[in-house]
Each structure stands twice: as structure tokens, then as C-alpha cells.
Amino acid sequence: MQLSSETEKKILEAARVEFETKGYNGTRMQKIADKAGISKASLHYYFRSKDNLFEKIFNDALDEYIPLISTWADNDLSWEAKVEQFTKDMISFIRHGRMLFLIREVNRNPQILEERIKRKAKSQNKFVTYFDTVQKSKNIRKVDPNYLYIILNSICSFPAINKEMFQRALRLNAKQYDELMDGYAKTAADFFIHAIKKQ
């Protein structure tokens, strides 16, 4: 029935907000029910348990994240343009706050990833293989592509994750920090490109 599926959407949206901001251990089923406008009993009617509901939210977040980090634009653009595209996509994803959620929960329970890994374990990391070839054909510094992968992702992800402390360290309020971030994707890409490009 359509009505029940509407309720389900409300629950999932409320649960996502709660789990993302408070984490699994900090989230209360009562709070989710309140935000969804239903009783705690109804909440359990739709999703049998807290674990069950959490798993759904976590998997959705992971499904959004994995393609972002495991694909690498397969088009005719230059490697510089690919880097720019990547930083732009990654930074806009990160800014919505799902990234810290993933890190927190994966650290709470590392096994949570094991099952999903098996599907992909055989294929190589596309970023690494791409930069292996780029390093052979183009005029760039030789840096282990594993490091390049780590550095590029760090530059993109960490500013959102460490927002609270960066703000204070740089004496900015939330609004000023957000404004600073508006120009960040371009700066991050330039930075990365300059670091490995030979003049």
C-alpha cells in the first residue's frame, strides 16, 4: 500500500539523520519514531530491530560512497581534468556529512566491510592502475600511486570531517568556513596537479 511506503520513507530519512549525526550507539529508536511522527511500536513494525534499520542506512551510505572512490573517469579527458572532476565530485559528497558516519561505524565494527569486499577484491584499484600508466607516458614525477590515491582522497575528505577543529584553528565561524570551502575543490585539484607535474 502506498501509505505504508510513505511512512517507510519518513522513517528512513529520520533514521539516516540520527545515525549519521549521533552514531549507532548514540541513536535512540524513540527519537527516530518522534521525528518520523509515529510510535516506537510502529517503528519496530516496519524494521524489526535497531540493527536491522542501521544496516539499511549504513549500506545506503556505502553504496553512495563506493562508486565515488572506486571509479575513475573512463573518458578522453586529460589526467589533470580527471583530477579536477574527482575533487569536485568527492568534495560535494563529503560536505553532506556521510563520510564521518562511515568512518565512525567502520571503526566501531571493522567486520561490517568484510562481506562487501569479497565482490570487489579481485579487481585492481582503478585509480592506481590509471596513474601507473600516466606515470609512464606523461611528464610527471614518479610517486607510488598508492600514495597519490591516499593523498588525493585525504585532501578531499578531511576538511569536512575535521571541520570543527579547522574552524577554530583558523579563527573562522561556520559561515566563513563554508565560504572558504566554496573555492576549495579548485584549489585542491591545482595543488595536486602542481605537486606531481614537472615544469
Added chain:
Amino acid sequence: MQLSSETEKKILEAARVEFETKGYNGTRMQKIADKAGISKASLHYYFRSKDNLFEKIFNDALDEYIPLISTWADNDLSWEAKVEQFTKDMISFIRHGRMLFLIREVNRNPQILEERIKRKAKSQNKFVTYFDTVQKSKNIRKVDPNYLYIILNSICSFPAINKEMFQRALRLNAKQYDELMDGYAKTAADFFIHAIKKQ
């Protein structure tokens, strides 16, 4: 009495491990008491409440971290050498796992930082002021020092925080990842220096 202070140390060490790995919400007073080899009642005798004990642990971690990010070597070394020193210090701190703890708890309760900020709010960020002058006198690219601060810290901090996912993305086991990290501080510094230095 000396014995009581010995017990206190055991409690603090146990509490540190528990809070750092499980977070505030995931930590159990019983577990801390067990690890310290005392009863739950004794634990409460030393530190009245969980909040109280947590605050002590959190402040200790912050006291270790703040100097690391807010000082900037005041010596005769070149800016390149200062960068190398910073990456080395920061990365060795980060690898011990306190950083994710700080981020997690600050996000759980951002007000936790407010009180401590007031002491330092008036002084400028030393990294930013330093690179402001470096950009005027040396032959480096003009990049907003706020971005430089964010990028350098991101490169240093994130590889430890996102360890679980980087491992899997790069198809490395824990040992291989740790080995990769052994050479990381040097690579990170070189990367940063190349990115802003003009040829």
C-alpha cells in the same frame, strides 16, 4: 597515598583505551573497572561519574594535540625543513589513534571545545602568519595560507583515520598498510613542497 595513585593510573590507562576505541557512548564503566582490576564501585570512588572520567581523558588527548597544530617551529630552518618536521611529528602522533577519538567526540558535542577556545582566540594561527610572510619573501606559488593549513593537516591526519577503507581500496592487509605508512611522512612533505614551490 602512593597506592591510590597507582590505582588511579591504571584506571586512566584503561579508560583511555576504552574511550578512544569505543567512544563515549560505546564505553562501559564495568569494562574499565575490569581492565583496571577493580570493582565498579571503586571506579566511582575515584572518578565520581562517567562524564567526569571522560572529561579527563578528553582533555589529556586535546592537550597533546593542540600544541602540535598550533605551534610552528620557531627556529632557523628553511620553510621546507619546517614542513618536513611538521609532517613527521604529526604523522607519528596520528598513528596512535587519538585523532579519530577527538574528531568523534567533538562532533558528538561541539560545545566541548568552546571553553578552551577563549584562551587562544585572540592570537593568530601561527602557521598562517608564517606562510603569509614566506609567500612574500620566497619564490613560491600564492595560495591562501588557510588552504595550505587545511591541506597539510589533511595529508598528515587522514591516512590514519581512514585506514580501514584505504586498506581495502588499495587491496592491502594491515601489515602492508603499516609498511606503506613508514615511508609516508617523507612523501607527504615532498608532495606539499613540490605543490607550492616554483621551479
Added chain:
DNA sequence: GTCTATATGGCGATAGAC
């Protein structure tokens, strides 16, 4: 100072009426 036993409250989950 240290313990056992217990008070107190909160949370996930369910029973059962409507």
C-alpha cells in the same frame, strides 16, 4: 579504600487492544 548488593532510570522490543 574496596567490596557486594541494590536503587534508579533508560532503552530495545513485544503484547495485545483497536
Added chain:
DNA sequence: GTCTATCGCCATATAGAC
């Protein structure tokens, strides 16, 4: 499908003996 009421458990904290 949705609710109120309640069960059962677990966690923090305290009482009170030693």
C-alpha cells in the same frame, strides 16, 4: 497498521558493610 502499556535487560550510580 497504529497505538498504549509493559516487559526485561543493562548501565550508571549509590548504600552500607568490612
